[in-house]
Amino acid sequence: MFTLNKPQVKILLNEKGELVTDKKEIVELFKKHFETLLNRQEQGSTNEEMTYYTVEPDIGEPKQEEVARIIETLKNNKSPSENKIPAELLKKGGKDLINTLHGIISEVWKRETMPEEWNTAILCPIFKKGDSMLVSNYRDTGYKVFTSLLLERINPYATEIVGEYQCGFRKGKSTVDHIHTIRQIAEKHYEYNKDLHLVFIDFKQAYDSINRKELWRVLRCLDIPQKYIDLIKMCNSKTNLKVKYQQEMSEKFEVKSGLRQGDALSPMLFNIALEWVVRTANETRKMEVGEIETILAYADDVIILGNSRNEVKQTTIKFLEAGKIMGLEVNQEKTKYMCISRNDRNDLNLKVDPYIFEKVEAFKYLGININSKNNVHEEIKERVASANRCYYSLLKLFRSKLLSRESKVTLYTSYLRPVLTYGCETWATTKGDYAKLCTTERKVLRKIFGPVYNTETRTYERRHNNDLQNLYGRPNILSYSRSKRIEWAGHVWRAEGKIIKRVTEGRIVGKRPVGRPRTRWKDVIVKDLKMIHDNVKMEDANNKARWNEIMVAAMDLHGPLSC
Template identity: 30%
Template sequence: MDDGTRLVSYCIPDGPPSEAEVVLELKLLKRNKVPGPDLLSPSLFKDGGVRLLSELTKLLQTIWETEEVPRDWCLSTVIPVFKKGSRSLCDNHRGISLVSVASKLLTGLILRRLTKPRESQIREEQAGFRSGRGCVDHIFTLRRILEHRHSYRQPTAVVFLDLRAAFDSVARNVLWSCLLRKGVPEKYVNLLRSLYAHSASRVRVYGQLSRAFITSSGVRQGCPISPFLFNFVMDDILEGALRESSGLGVELLPGARLTDLEYADDIVLLSPSAEDMQTMLNKVSDRAGLYGMHFAPSKCKVLLQDWGISTPTFFIAGNPLETVDSFTYLSSTISSVCNIADEISTRIAKARLAFSKLRYLWRRKNVQLSLKRRVYNAHVRSILLYGSETWPVHKGDINRLVVFDHRCLRHLAHIKWVDRVSNAAVRRRVFRNVRDARSIGQDRDANRALHEEAGLRFFEIFISSPLEVCEQRDVKGLYKKARAGEIKDFTGLTSAYESPAKPDLILHTDKRTVQECVQQCIEMLANAVSPHGKT
């Protein structure tokens, strides 16, 4: 392939693996993983003792020297898992491939040696399958770019590309050439080539195995090194297609431009020009075709920001792409008007669905509240706050999230609204002895800070009255119910009451009439407006 991409070399040993390296790979194996076609579980390898370790090391060293991988290691078992929709359609299932644990040890050794030198060579635009990188990095980058350009009303075209069956479509002969060209030692390439030379799969359904069928393209599913190899492919495609892109992309800093973002096979192209965007689409599509990979036009979308009256139509492989106002990128909603409200609505809806699916757990009173709290944080809050690091939120957005959170916490603690228990008391009960729970005083200070940041005055009025007076005034009989144990965490009785530290005004309602208390409030507000008390 004539591409002109940069040539690199790796300073890594190509000698056979040592026993210490094998021990490390065995430690990294997870016990509860399902075994491959040979039915040899990870626990067998981990608990095999010194004898198995010695024999396994000798076997791996022999494979390393001969560059011949056992054929049994090339076989995988595919288990179809239903996603959604009609069960009769194959597209509504995804396959989970089970490969030999021994083959994972070999590819793990190769991966361990190649990862560190490769990390310094991979494109910065790629965040998938990289240590210390994640979805949030690219979500944040894309949001900041769009917000900055939107503030200056600069036109921006964003195209989200989706490859059709990306992992299964890679042309292997081109992959080996790419690895050699990128500086991977020939020894490693030959070992991988041997592993893929006789690759075959069998499908397991209802406890029965199908006949083996040969797989001649794509990287092996379920293999530790497959994501690493796939990143080589994506790196080569984008680097080769956009290597002469000095004038393309959007400007980040004077002289620095960004043309694309990648998270594995999720590609984003950016451009302020329709002509430049179409040029990039043509180059990327042609380059991907050399690897046997093709884009799915129906899943590729265009987002135009501050574009004006005319709406250009973009094409990929001759197929027009749909223009949308918002797009779900890495599970986060990206809007053309940089509106975060839609994203928060989506997150609340998804968190509500996750919460409702665990309704049976929240209703059980024999389950400890501490366990419910842990499940709630792991399965609901994590969904609610996914990508929140990237949100330019306003006070109203925060209130929506807090209202949903408090509603869920009340369900966990079996506290009804009619119980008249404050949100702060609910949080203290659920997050007892946990740093997440804040005191009422901290909530008050936070509210004061929010008002002051918005340029609003905040007044804290302490309505003071003895407990016995409150009970006398209770026409609904709530105090009586609380003393009888019918209402839990009732402020002043079963839940501690925290008096304000420095209130702006104290109203002693047991000593003054309603009119006198109202007059005190008016005088305080008048003094706040005018030092001389004149409104």
């Protein structure tokens, strides 16, 4: 099977700087590393733990229907735990298996005692860029069903608690929501010649550093039912890990701090922890555009906004102080400061005692390029560069005589095109941008369909653009990105009262500078709709069926292939 995974490193350096090649020694090194990383000394809570006496809601035991539904939602093709039971087997187990698993879960629910097998997870270290590490876990499938069911019960409370500023792990939200919000704020500030200051916060091992005692106290303060809190505590107590690397397994060790990596409950618990940090920071200032909060987040990727250097500094101070109570420590090396401005500025690094945050001209946030000139063209260039890297990694398959053209086209549309068009819903593109995108797509299609043989000259010739489009038989990259943008515009229009609509319709009091203004996102949407029909208006988005027809019509507008 073809895979793009990088090979595992077979040589490591130990504490003395000596090379280690033995598999068992490597696993032991990883065990020591993660045992230290995941067992931090928690700071004592500034608030004493108190017993709350309130009227508790009636918490019913898990129903058999809930267990059956959760089993059906488990993802396939996931590595099983030590019991070797994959999700696919649970789904085929029938009523008897559901009855048995329901009985186990009900017993755990009543006794609030976790089976020993559920307390142990397998951890696989995976290298990222440089020498950073990402932790991935194998979880017992029974435990996954239990925590998924518990998450389903708690989610209504979490939805009410967590503010709209948080887009990570929220139903109906994605990275596009966050990207659109930031782009619209930057676009409007740039249009009216007003500076926008940003601090991109990065925490050191955010999930691993959460202060559990403080989190349990916060859950109670936020009126989460005590039964659910007790079950959450149970899931996070006496947890053990084993390190698996190159088929070798370490001895298990206990994890006493932070949230369980890879656990269904962890994203929700982190969102609640961060919500408490934001509330504790007590930042009342609002942005002029859409009257939105000055702190935005996608999971642990936090961004602080302000109209001046001092504003973001003061907000950052309050936010970091509140974060320390929850155990969150800022990563000075990865936290950056930026000012988006029309004018050339010589701002120094941002000093927030005891930290100094580097001032940058460009920053990659949620996979997109944010730069000091709010230049979307730079983002298009990065998309093209990323797509080219993806293309060359797949080149062997595109050249293969064993794969059909249809398979290669599917590979392009499902793997490479999403890389090229990531975030296209928020682009305010020009003809030059489309030219870069079209050129990249045609390069891939020419490799898929190959040259054409000229019988007269007896030579192979490069296919013309029209020939490529006819062979491809699908909307080209221009039509595809236009349709995605129109689809997103309809979603924004219907999001009454939400941040994405408030920033889109929000205004800044001021005067535009002299000269031709930049193309705005709304201008591109209006132009797209006019290309479909003069009578199409944004109000049509209220009718989803009608808007879907407009999206299909946009797909049929292939545009100039020589763009």
